Amino acid sequence: MHPGFISMIGVVAMILVVPLWAYGDSNFRCGDSLVTIGDTAYHVMSQCGxxxxxxxxxxxEKVSGKKKRKTKKVTVVPGKRSEFASSGDEIWHYDCGPEGYVHILTFSKSRLTLIQSGGRGTRRGMPCPMASEWTRRKEVANE
Structure with a gap:
């Protein structure tokens, strides 16, 4: 077989596969629960913790002179309170530990709009496949 033909097959395969990575998943399993695009942030929190x-x-809002609105990104760790008012646009990260991956859930106006898998999880993360670990996440959410 001609080497150029093999290279062309590789390029065609990449063209077909790469767009799949550009799109997120349509659902995310957390323990025994499944959340899908369109679910509310409240529902996802109640299912996944x-x-x-x-x-x-x-x-x-700036107090001096006229009130000006400015958007800024803030990261909040579970259990901590924020004094800012959310616009409903959020990105949540579920770190499934070194044996798993980081799952990234994006919300717009408090509705789940995108589910993506990030890189490998960290040692700080809780393993995700076990239903008992998801139960612990729910307990943390309710504290």
Whole structure:
């Protein structure tokens, strides 16, 4: 077989596979529960528990002179309170430990709009496949 033909097959395969990575998954399993695109942030929290981190857009008002609105990104660790008002646009990270991956859930106006898998998880993360670990996440969310 001609080497150029083999290279062309590789290029065609990449063209067909790479777009699949550009799109997220349509659902995310946390223990025995399944959340899907369109679910509310409240529903995801009740099914999956607290994420390892949350980033969200907030509106900050400046007091001097006219009130100006400015969007800024803030990361909130579970169990911590924020004094900012969320616009409903959030990114949640579930770190499934070194044996798993980081799962990234994006919300717009408090609705789940995108589910992606990130790189490998860290030692700080809780293993995700076990239903008991998801139960612990739910307990953290309710504290």
């Amino acid at each position: 607290a994420p390892d981190s949350r980033e969200f857009s907030v509106v900050e």
